[in-house]
Amino acid sequence: xxxRQRSAWIRLASIxxxxxxxxxxxxxxxxxxxxxxxxxxxxxxxxxxAHAVFNGVxxxxxxxxxxxCEFSDERDRAIDALSLRIAYYTLIVLLLxxxxxxxxxxxxxxPSEDGTIPMPGNLITSQFVFFCVVLAEASxxxxxxxxxxxxxx
Numbered sequence: 001x002x003x004r005q006r007s008a009w010i011r012l013a014s015i016x017x018x019x020x021x022x023x024x025x026x027x028x029x030x031x032x033x034x035x036x037x038x039x040x041x042x043x044x045x046x047x048x049x050a051h052a053v054f055n056g057v058x059x060x061x062x063x064x065x066x067x068x069c070e071f072s073d074e075r076d077r078a079i080d081a082l083s084l085r086i087a088y089y090t091l092i093v094l095l096l097x098x099x100x101x102x103x104x105x106x107x108x109x110x111p112s113e114d115g116t117i118p119m120p121g122n123l124i125t126s127q128f129v130f131f132c133v134v135l136a137e138a139s140x141x142x143x144x145x146x147x148x149x150x151x152x153x
Contacts, residue, residue: 004076006062008144014055015138022047023134026127040123079147087140094132 025043029036102125106117120128 002076002148003063004079005145005148007059008141008148010058010062011055012138012141012145014051014058015134015141018047018051018054019134023127023131030124030127036123040127079144082147083140083143086143087136090139091132091136094135095129098128098132 022043026040029039029043102120106119109117111117
C-alpha cells in the first residue's frame with residue numbers, strides 16, 4: 001500500500017470514527033428540547049480535538065521510516081485532482097440542496113397569524129452546513145481510496 005493510499009485511509013477513518021458519533025449526538029441534542037448552545041459548542045470542540053489527535057497520531061505512525069517514503073508522481077497528482085473535484089461538486093450540490101430545501105419549507109409552510117414563516121435557526125443551519133463540509137471531505141477520501149484500489153486516475 002502506497003503512503004498516499006495509507007494516508008487517505010487514515011483520514012477517512014478519522015472522519016468516520018469522530019464525526020459519525022458527533023452528528024448522532026447532535027441529532028439527539030436537537031431532539032431533546034433542552035438548551036443546546038453550550039453542549040453543542042463543547043461537543044464540537046471535543047470532536048475537533050479528537051479528530052486532530054487521532055489523525056495526527058495515525059499519520060505520524062504511518063509516516064515512520066518503517067513504512068518508507070515515496071514522492072508523489074503524476075498518478076498521485078491526478079488522483080488528488082479528481083478527488084478534490086468530486087469533493088467540490090459534492091459540497092456545491094449539498095449546499096444548493098440545503099438552500100432549496102429551506103426555500104421549499106418556507107414556501108410550503110403556512111404563515112402564522114402575524115405573517116411570519118418559521119425558518120431553521122442558526123444552530124441547525126450551522127450544523128447542516130458543517131455536515132455538508134464533512135460529507136464532502138469524506139467523499140474526497142473515499143474517491144482517493146477507490147482510485148488507489150482500482151488503479152484509476
